Amino acid sequence: MGNWDPPACWYEPRSAEEFSKYVENMYEETVNTPGQHSYAKASVGMFRNEYKDGKYKNYNLDQKDEGSWWVAVRDEARWTEPEAQLCDKQPFWVENGAAPPVKNAVTPQVLAELAYNRIQLPTTEVTLAPETTTKVNLPTWAWLDKASFKEVSVTAALNVGGLNIQATTTAKPVSLKLEPGTKDAETYPASGECTINADDSIGEPYAKGKSDETPPCGVKYLRSSGDGTYKLRATITWEINWTGTGGAGGDLPNGTFGNDQDVTVQEIQSVNR
Known part of the structure; x- marks a missing residue:
């Protein structure tokens, strides 16, 4: 992670x-x-x-x-x-x-650290609009729905010889970073870091009537991908914390999970909306 x-x-x-x-x-x-x-x-x-x-x-x-x-x-x-x-x-x-x-x-913290290593994070791809083929200078919207992008927890326990301890480690998604796969691109926001919304989603789904709006999370390619594709990398940052026996608990280092998606960018100077 x-x-x-x-x-x-x-x-x-x-x-x-x-x-x-x-x-x-x-x-x-x-x-x-x-x-x-x-x-x-x-x-x-x-x-x-x-x-x-x-x-x-x-x-x-x-x-x-x-x-x-x-x-x-x-x-x-x-x-x-x-x-x-x-x-x-x-x-x-x-x-x-x-x-x-x-x-x-x-100790509970050691169990928490071991549970950290066993967390299986979803291989979630961001939803794009346009989906796989976009146009030069056309903002591409990106988002993650809260239904597929949620907390993941693992519990580790030990009960032997009078020692009864456990710890639960939880990974909570907090942000999404977009890397277009080329220098000839701009991200929204400019940092490429899309923060989580109040409803635990990230970004905003594209809908009819939003073509003139700037996406809160997305990318705009400035040059065609030619006969190939760009590798859009979406990296999710997970905030890690744990709770354990006797009220113990704390934070562990954030984890990251990256996923590449192929994006085809076509050269079209004018777009009818």
């Missing part, structure tokens, strides 16, 4: 049952896989012993109602990035109500 990324890794809790099942399954799969290298078997065996028969006993199952295991989690889409390797602490036990001794333990 923008030039900002949510965390590539973080720590989150697992119940004693979940953690023991995970370790035992990993151990069984490793030692029973044909051709598995001996160092891999030795490594997973040492890891298992640490939590089953070493520093901890039987995965702290006898304390399952008193705390939880905290484990490092990496964003699957970014696991090769250096930032995803920063969460390198081995799983550790935290008693209920205690603060995990790491900087990037999951």
